[in-house]
Amino acid sequence: MNAHHPAPAGEITPVQQAVIDSVDPAWRHDPYRSYEVLREAGPFVPGPIGHLVTRHTEAEAIMQDPRWSHAEESELLHPDSDVELPGSFLWMEPPDHTRLRGLVSKAFTARTIEGTRGRAERLVSDLFDKILAQGEVDLLSELAYPLPLTMVCELLGVPAEAHDAVRRMSGGIARGLDPDLLLSREELDARTRSVHEFIQFFGDLVELRRRDPRPDLITALVRAEASGVRLTTTELLGTLLILVVAGHETTVNLIGNGVLALVRNPDQFALLKQNPDLAAPAVDEILRYDAPVHLTTRTARAPMTIAGHDFAPGDPVVVLLASANRDPGAFPDAHRLDLTRYARGHRARRHLSFGLGLHYCLGAPWPAWRWRSPSGP
Secondary structure (H helix, E strand, O other): OOOOOOOOOOOOOOOHHHHHHHHHHHHHOHHHHHHHHHHHHHHHEOOOEEEEEOOOHHHHHHHHOOOOOOOHHHHHHHHEEEEEEEEHHHHHOHHHHHHHHHHHHHHHHHHHHHHHHHHHHHHHHHHHHHHHHHHHOOHHHHHHOOHHHHHHHHHHHOHHHHHHHHHHHHOOOOOHHOOOHHHHHHHHHHHHHHHHHHHHHHHHHHHHHHHOOOOHHHHHHOOOEEEOEOOOHHHHHHHHHHHHHHHHHHHHHHHHHHHHHHHHHHHHHHHHHHHHHHHHHHHHHHHHHOOOOOOOEEEOOOEEEEOOOEEOOEEEEEEEEHHHHHHOOOOOOOOOOOOOOOOOOOOOOOOOOOOHHHHOOOOOOOOHOOOOOOOOO
């Protein structure tokens, strides 16, 4: 049946089925066929939470337009939640977002991150020594999890003996950030336990750092000031939650997705081995090809019309980042992994895996040369 013609009453159309399949855990391994159906249906497709934004141009326009708010995401995705996540600047708009992000940026500097390079290289070497000694391992448990977990925990100042506990908390919270309608009762309960444990553990650690400062990020955040205004304990805990979960779980997904993409595309793996200088642009292409996070939300703050669709204040949308990243209208051979796509001298649209605008990823200070419009300089 043609997706553009109405189905008989009571029959699910191909587009409606694609909406269901795009969020069905049974299709989590490959939602891209559903995304393709949704893109063909139009830039905006009715979904369970407002309209789904399926294409790159509209997704890009919405995310960099300050008339769209991210502050309502928790209410949209978790309307009946029995636990309240600590307030993070991720779910705020100016002026609070500006104040908190500015405070965090003072502690989360490029120099701080660059200073971790040597430790990251030693850690990767140690992890691979263990992997090679075992011969056969689970990539996620032996590399993808311990690498970002250890780096984030050490950056924050979490004691080594507590790293496993942080991993457990992070896992329960990360899964719980998915829309509630996709979560089982067990997953909802795990989120509640994990949030309470996180607040208790990191609340105690914050108080310890107030009394006993150390050369770590928690101490830096405690001390950070802008115009004489500090982060409150609640704001600090919310910031730590985002740094731990976003800085850890998303990197786990990136490593897992990236290795899988290379295994499935041996020609690109061979190209990378022959050209190690492609490592940095390869990361960008993997972020585009199989995004660590597939969706985000925005809510209209003013009336506007985009691609012929009228939005009123309060109208929510779900931006399908992974669908926009595979939009053939934005990327030639969009379904093909091409590790040279973001290499120097090439002109490629930016992927949306880091977001855009006010909520652009704090941990992604990528060089400007990577983001060149096909018609840009």
